[in-house]
Amino acid sequence: MWQQPRAVWAVAFASVIAFMGIGLVDPILKPIAESMDASPSQVSLLFTSYMAVMGVAMLVTGFVSSRIGAKRTLMLGLVIIIVSAALAGASSSIDAIVAFRAGWGLGNALFIATALSTIVMSARGSMAQAVILFEAALGLGIAAGPLLGGQLGSISWRGPFFGVAVLMTIALAATAWLLPDTPPTGARTSLADPLRALRHRGLLTVALTALFYNVGFFILLAVTPFPLGMGAMAIGWIFFGWGLMLAVASVWVAPALQRRFGNLPVVVGALGLFALDLLVMALFTAHPPVLVVCVVVAGAFLGINNTVITETVMESAPVPRPVASAAYSFVRFGGGAVAPWAGGKLYEHVSPGSPFWVGAAAVALGAAILWTGRSHLQHEEPSDLDEAEAIVAGDAG
Structure with a gap:
């Protein structure tokens, strides 16, 4: 699995940097607020704008890549970043x-x-091995993002942004040099295809579950640095622990639980435990050591859910997997977009613990929606490439 062409390593390296962006700004939320004289809800818009645009853009990624090819799409994304x-x-x-x-x-x-x-198209070995390689890059990026943000943010809040620009420039050069040309292949995707896919009750059920789950996920990310009251480096190390737990659970724990219990019980169980974790944070918001433990432990629940819900998405609608992925991502990122801003407002105007109460309730609601809609979920065997493309839906947020 590890003896791959240079093109694979170039894309994997760029993937690590891309996934750093999810947690990179966490450690610098307070420094930015202090420097800009901004409120928590204003600073939390760094998550809201990022997730909102990403969700809408997921509707057009297939439209773009099916017309200009994978390499040009990758390079266009890197240039924009x-x-x-x-x-x-x-x-x-x-x-x-x-x-x-x-x-x-x-x-x-x-x-x-x-x-x-x-x-998947460029790697040696099986599709499963290529997916594991991608999951390893994803986990490393999610874990390293807060750590890089904390280290560079301790110098200046501007440091993480410039650091990503430099690393992505290296990734762009490597991708341009090492990745062969990839002309467009297959049928062209319509912009309306993902929206039509949401007519299927199974896909809509899973997407709504993810929407409410992401409310809790991004309240955890966007609000927790404020009651912790620590410096950028300390916040970076805490969320590095969170990301490490997420990576380990995604790659090793989730598949084992999935084989033993099946998709639905594992997702519902992970969501229930995450809701309880947020409930503890709501009760002990004034106790930073409790918050630290809860943040790190939450990584395990999030990692399990991210991986297992992917297969649930692939089984939930009789449409091409990339189309299902785009539809699912469009809905789920709505929770990631709304939650940081709403959580900041609750923190400012209600109480420090109120965002976590709302997050716990939203995650519990997501679990209830999935359980009550379980009769609409059906099993279909996806092709290898469709499965690979759909995994992005479970991991992107």
Whole structure:
């Protein structure tokens, strides 16, 4: 599995950097707020704009890549990320940073929606081995993002943005040099196909589950740094532990549980435990050690859910898997877009613990929707490439 062409390693390296973007800004939320004299809800828009644009852009990634090819789509996404990250680091207002973070979301959508299928097509060995390689890159990126953000953020809040721009420039050069040309193949995807797919009750059930689950997920990410009250480096190490737990659970724990219990019980169980974790955070918001433990432990529940719900998506609608992925991502990222801003408002105007109460309730509601809609879920065997493309839906957020 590890003896791969250089093209595979180039895309895998770029994938690590792309997935850093999810947690990169976590450690610098408070420094940005202090520097810009911004409120928690204003700073949380860095997540909202990123996730909102990424969700909408997922509807067009198939449309773009089916017309210009995988390599050009990857490179276009990387260029947009480089420009957006650099401009965000050079900005002098919170509104400008939020706007350029939205551009980052567009670039990330174009890149990550194409990266896995590119690795599968270029890698040696089985499709399963290629997916594990991609999962390893994903886990490393999610774990390293907060750590890089904390280290560079301890120097300046601008550091993480410029750091990503530099790393992505290296990834762009490697992709351009090492990845062979990939002309468009297969049928062209319509912009309306993902929206039509949501007519299928099974897919809609899983997508709504993910929407409410992402409310809790992004409240955890966007709100927790404020009651913790720690510096950028300390926050970075805490969320590095969270990302490490997420990576381990995604790659090793989730498949084992899936084989033993099946998809539905594992997803419902993981969501229930995550809701309880958020409930503890709501009760002990004034106790930073409890929050630290809950954040790290939450990584395991999120990792299990991210991996197992992917297969549930693939089984939930009789449509091509990339189309199902785009439809699912479009709905689920709505929770990731709304939650940070709403959580910040609750933190400011209600109480520090109120966002976590809402997050726990939303995750529990997501579990209930999945369980009550289980009769609409059906099993269909996807092709290898369709399965690879669909995995992006479970991992992108």
